[in-house]
Amino acid sequence: MSSTDKEEFSKNLIEWYRQNKRDLPWRNSDDPYAIWVSEIMLQQTRVDTVIPYYHRFLDAFPTVFDLAAADQQQVLKLWEGLGYYSRGRNLHYAAKHVVEHYEGNIPEEYKQITSLKGIGPYTAAAILSIAFQKKYAVVDGNVIRVIARYFGIEDDVRSSRTKNEVQQLADSLIPETDPGDFNQAMMELGATVCKPQQPECSSCPLSVHCFAFNSAKTDLLPYKSKAKKVPHHQIAVGIIVNSDHELLIALRPEESMLGGLWEFPGGKKKKGETLTETVSRELNEELGVEVEVFEKFMDLKHAYSHFKITLYAYWCKIVQGNPEPKSSQEILWVKLNEIDQFPFPKANKTLITGLKQLDDQNLFGLVSK
Numbered sequence: 001m002s003s004t005d006k007e008e009f010s011k012n013l014i015e016w017y018r019q020n021k022r023d024l025p026w027r028n029s030d031d032p033y034a035i036w037v038s039e040i041m042l043q044q045t046r047v048d049t050v051i052p053y054y055h056r057f058l059d060a061f062p063t064v065f066d067l068a069a070a071d072q073q074q075v076l077k078l079w080e081g082l083g084y085y086s087r088g089r090n091l092h093y094a095a096k097h098v099v100e101h102y103e104g105n106i107p108e109e110y111k112q113i114t115s116l117k118g119i120g121p122y123t124a125a126a127i128l129s130i131a132f133q134k135k136y137a138v139v140d141g142n143v144i145r146v147i148a149r150y151f152g153i154e155d156d157v158r159s160s161r162t163k164n165e166v167q168q169l170a171d172s173l174i175p176e177t178d179p180g181d182f183n184q185a186m187m188e189l190g191a192t193v194c195k196p197q198q199p200e201c202s203s204c205p206l207s208v209h210c211f212a213f214n215s216a217k218t219d220l221l222p223y224k225s226k227a228k229k230v231p232h233h234q235i236a237v238g239i240i241v242n243s244d245h246e247l248l249i250a251l252r253p254e255e256s257m258l259g260g261l262w263e264f265p266g267g268k269k270k271k272g273e274t275l276t277e278t279v280s281r282e283l284n285e286e287l288g289v290e291v292e293v294f295e296k297f298m299d300l301k302h303a304y305s306h307f308k309i310t311l312y313a314y315w316c317k318i319v320q321g322n323p324e325p326k327s328s329q330e331i332l333w334v335k336l337n338e339i340d341q342f343p344f345p346k347a348n349k350t351l352i353t354g355l356k357q358l359d360d361q362n363l364f365g366l367v368s369k
Contacts, residue, residue, distance in 0.1 A: 016205035017185030032131035090118025137170035142190025148222035152211030237266025238316035246333035289321035
């Protein structure tokens with residue numbers, strides 16, 4: 001591809017973007033901090049899901065100094081429901097680092113910004129190009145699809161070799177001027193026109209020279225091998241109520257999955273166990289107590305990025321021992337009307353919604369059993 005062809009590619013793409021881009025809140029800001037927040041939230045998350053979270057987050061923490069000064073529980077409560085909670089923890093940690101080491105200025109150099117927790121090559125390229133007009137090309141699923149179709153890349157896009165090829169092509173196409181608009185245009189084109197199914201090629205500014213369009217292969221490219229089968233786990237948790245009509249909740253370890261969030265204690269069912277045996281074993285391991293397990297309160301299904309679960313919740317009563325946080329950061333007894341102060345994973349939030357629908361007799365009757 002000649003330099004003239006590359007210039008035409010970027011020129012046509014950027015012109016299309018400026019005329020057709022969606023009106024998204026982070027596109028109305030040149031604040032590197034706000035752009036950083038948006039890029040972290042947008043990782044593996046739909047734009048329409050992110051928008052309300054983005055507004056609430058910046059209302060609560062309008063500057064990096066506000067975020068750095070916040071308590072982690074405040075941050076995770078605002079992140080509640082957005083998923084991939086390590087993003088929120090890492091953003092909070094990195095904000096503290098920026099305030100402490102960079103006087104609150106988001107680093108403009110690649111080596112410095114990638115040293116911040118939670119910022120990898122893609123996010124660094126996005127922030128540096130959009131906020132600082134640095135020439136770093138982003139490559140996400142949308143960009144891979146656009147480039148694979150345009151250049152006719154028929155190899156498996158799950159492979160590292162193919163991803164590297166796409167990155168090299170993106171690096172060769174990004175212009176010296178307006179690299180931020182170029183990156184956003186590539187992602188916008190993939191999200192709104194060069195879609196996985198039924199791409200709108202008649203609206204595409206690149207279709208004239210697109211391999212997939214001209215060879216009628218848009219439904220074949222990009223080629224992606226089948227994903228591995230998603231594992232499924234059965235999780236059993238205990239809902240423990242004391243004589244003061246309080247529920248026992250536990251704070252997950254900081255560096256674990258869903259770290260920094262609260263939960264009803266429990267864990268994964270082992271082979272050969274019944275679900276009630278799982279609850280008894282897990283509560284003994286996690287809290288150091290013996291419990292009597294009563295009837296099941298609820299079961300629900302939930303999907304994470306790499307596995308699925310069915311969560312079973314059982315009413316429990318402590319019959320021996322005093323609960324201690326043996327595998328969690330902290331445990332608390334809380335009133336049901338206070339529980340919304342704490343950030344919980346989505347599956348546990350569903351349990352809480354169910355508990356709120358019970359009357360006092362149903363909720364606390366087992367205490368007297």
